[in-house]
Amino acid sequence: MSSGIVHDVVVNPNIIEMEYAVRGAIPQRAAELKKEGRKIIFCNIGNPQALGQRPISYYRQILSLIEDPGLISRERQLRKAIASSVRDASLMMKDDVLDKAEFILQKMESGMGAYTESRGPAFIREAIAHFIDTRDEVTSEEGVYANPDHIFLTNGASDAVKSVLEMLIAGPNDGIMIPIPQYPLYSATIKKYGGVQVNYYPDEDSGWSLERRALDESIQAARQQGVNVKAIVVINPGNPTGAIIDERSQREVISFAHENNLAIIADEVYQENVYDGRFVSFAKMLGRAPVPLFSLHSVSKGFYGECGHRGGYLEVRNAPNIKGTSANFIDILVKQASVSLCSNTVGQVLTYLMVTPPAPGSVSAASFAREKQQILDDLYHKAETIKEAFTRMEGIHCFGRIGALYLFPRMDRLPANTTDFDYCMQLLDTTGLCTVNGLGFGQKPGTHHLRIAFLPPAEMLQEVLPQWIEFHNRYVNS
Ligand SMILES: Cc1ncc(COP(=O)(O)O)c(C=O)c1O
Known part of the structure; x- marks a missing residue:
C-alpha cells in the first residue's frame, strides 16, 4: 500500500525554463478578471475563431460529410425526393461539396478513423506540391518543382518546427538564428532541445527589413562564443511584427545562408495575410540555390483560421545528407513521423482543402x-483602424506594411522605471484589452513594444480604442 508520500521527481530543466509569453502572465491575469465578471477582449493570440471569425462554410460542410459519410448519400437522396418542393437551394449542400467529400473519402481509403501513411496521404502531398508550384509560377524553364515525397503533413506548423x-x-553548442522580435515557439523549442538561441535584429525603422x-x-x-550555427529562421509575414519581408531582404538571407552553410526555416503560415x-515564398526566391530550405504552412491563419483543427505541412528542399551515415534528412524525418504514426486526419483534410479551393x-x-474576401477585408480594415488610433497616442510608432494578424507598435514614451509589461497590465486592468508586451517576443534592449492581434469584431474595437487612447496619453504623462 502507498505510504501517502509523493516523491519529488527530476524533470528536464529545459522544459521548466521554457517560456511562452502569448499564454503568459498577462493572459493569465485576463482570465482571472474574466472569472470575476469583467469584459475582456483577448488580443493576445492569433486565434481568429475565438474572436468570432466564422469558419469558411465550404470547408466545414465537407468536413462534416467526411466525418459521417452516410450523410452524403442521405443528402443526395433527400435532394432528389424534395428538390421540387424546396425553393431555397441554399438549404442544401451544393453538388461540388458532395462530390469533393466523396472524392476525399475514396482517396482516404480507410476513412477518417484510421492511421494514414506517416507523411500523410500521397494524394494530399501531391495536391500540396501542385499548390506550391502554381503559387510560385514554376515552369520547366523557371523555378524548381516541389517533390511530394519531401512534404510532410503535420499537426499545425508548431509540430513541423519541433521536428526540424x-x-x-x-x-549544446548548436545554434539557431532567430529574428528578434520572434514568435516564442522558436525560443521555447530551442530551449527545450537544449540548443543556443542566436538573435538577429531586423531593422524596425525601415519596416523590419x-x-x-x-x-x-x-x-x-555566436561563433566567437563557440556556437555552431546550423540554421536561420525567417517568419514571413512576421509574428509579432506583422511585417512583410521584401524581396531584397529575402535575397540577403539566401546568400547569407549559402555562404555560411546554414539551412533556412521559412515560417510562411501567414502567406494569405x-x-x-x-506573397513571395522563400522557395520561389531560392530557385536553384543549393541551400536546405524547410518551409512551413498551416490551416490556422490566413482567412481559414482553423487553429483548433491542427493542420499544416512542412516542405523540404535540398535536404542535406546526415553526416556519418548513408541517410538523408528526409529518411530521418520519415522515421520521426512514423514514431508519431501520423498527423490527425481532420487536419490533413483541411490542409487538402486549403490547397485545393473550389475551381473558378x-x-x-x-x-x-x-x-474569403470578406474575412481578409475585415482584417485589413481592423488593422488600419487600430493603426489610425496609434496616431492619437503620444510616442507610439508602428513600422512596416500591414501583414499577418498583428501590429507591434513601439512605445517611445513610457514613464521612468516602468516597462512594457507594466503598461500592458495597466491597459488590461483599465480597458479589458489583453495584449502581450514586447519583451515576451524579445526586442532591442532599451525599446518597448506591445503586440495586438487585430481580430476583435469592429464594434468592439470602436468601443475600446477611445478608452485605450485616453489610458495611453494619461499613462505616459503620469
Ligand atoms: C509564426 C507562427 N508560426 C507557427 C505558428 C503555429 O501555428 P500552428 O497553429 O499551425 O501550429 C504560429 C501561431 O500563432 C505563428 O504565429
Missing part, C-alpha cells in the same frame, strides 16, 4: 470567394 529543430539541435550587416554581426558573435500586395466557375466558387 529536434533534428538540427544535436548538441533585413540588413546583411545585422546577420553577419549576429553569426560572428498579405493584404496589399503579393464551379458551383461553390463564388460563395467561397465572397467569404
Whole structure:
C-alpha cells in the first residue's frame, strides 16, 4: 500500500525554463478578471475563431460529410425526393461539396478513423506540391518543382518546427538564428532541445527589413562564443511584427545562408495575410540555390483560421545528407513521423482543402470567394483602424506594411522605471484589452513594444480604442 508520500521527481530543466509569453502572465491575469465578471477582449493570440471569425462554410460542410459519410448519400437522396418542393437551394449542400467529400473519402481509403501513411496521404502531398508550384509560377524553364515525397503533413506548423529543430539541435553548442522580435515557439523549442538561441535584429525603422550587416554581426558573435550555427529562421509575414519581408531582404538571407552553410526555416503560415500586395515564398526566391530550405504552412491563419483543427505541412528542399551515415534528412524525418504514426486526419483534410479551393466557375466558387474576401477585408480594415488610433497616442510608432494578424507598435514614451509589461497590465486592468508586451517576443534592449492581434469584431474595437487612447496619453504623462 502507498505510504501517502509523493516523491519529488527530476524533470528536464529545459522544459521548466521554457517560456511562452502569448499564454503568459498577462493572459493569465485576463482570465482571472474574466472569472470575476469583467469584459475582456483577448488580443493576445492569433486565434481568429475565438474572436468570432466564422469558419469558411465550404470547408466545414465537407468536413462534416467526411466525418459521417452516410450523410452524403442521405443528402443526395433527400435532394432528389424534395428538390421540387424546396425553393431555397441554399438549404442544401451544393453538388461540388458532395462530390469533393466523396472524392476525399475514396482517396482516404480507410476513412477518417484510421492511421494514414506517416507523411500523410500521397494524394494530399501531391495536391500540396501542385499548390506550391502554381503559387510560385514554376515552369520547366523557371523555378524548381516541389517533390511530394519531401512534404510532410503535420499537426499545425508548431509540430513541423519541433521536428526540424529536434533534428538540427544535436548538441549544446548548436545554434539557431532567430529574428528578434520572434514568435516564442522558436525560443521555447530551442530551449527545450537544449540548443543556443542566436538573435538577429531586423531593422524596425525601415519596416523590419533585413540588413546583411545585422546577420553577419549576429553569426560572428555566436561563433566567437563557440556556437555552431546550423540554421536561420525567417517568419514571413512576421509574428509579432506583422511585417512583410521584401524581396531584397529575402535575397540577403539566401546568400547569407549559402555562404555560411546554414539551412533556412521559412515560417510562411501567414502567406494569405498579405493584404496589399503579393506573397513571395522563400522557395520561389531560392530557385536553384543549393541551400536546405524547410518551409512551413498551416490551416490556422490566413482567412481559414482553423487553429483548433491542427493542420499544416512542412516542405523540404535540398535536404542535406546526415553526416556519418548513408541517410538523408528526409529518411530521418520519415522515421520521426512514423514514431508519431501520423498527423490527425481532420487536419490533413483541411490542409487538402486549403490547397485545393473550389475551381473558378464551379458551383461553390463564388460563395467561397465572397467569404474569403470578406474575412481578409475585415482584417485589413481592423488593422488600419487600430493603426489610425496609434496616431492619437503620444510616442507610439508602428513600422512596416500591414501583414499577418498583428501590429507591434513601439512605445517611445513610457514613464521612468516602468516597462512594457507594466503598461500592458495597466491597459488590461483599465480597458479589458489583453495584449502581450514586447519583451515576451524579445526586442532591442532599451525599446518597448506591445503586440495586438487585430481580430476583435469592429464594434468592439470602436468601443475600446477611445478608452485605450485616453489610458495611453494619461499613462505616459503620469
Ligand atoms: C509564426 C507562427 N508560426 C507557427 C505558428 C503555429 O501555428 P500552428 O497553429 O499551425 O501550429 C504560429 C501561431 O500563432 C505563428 O504565429
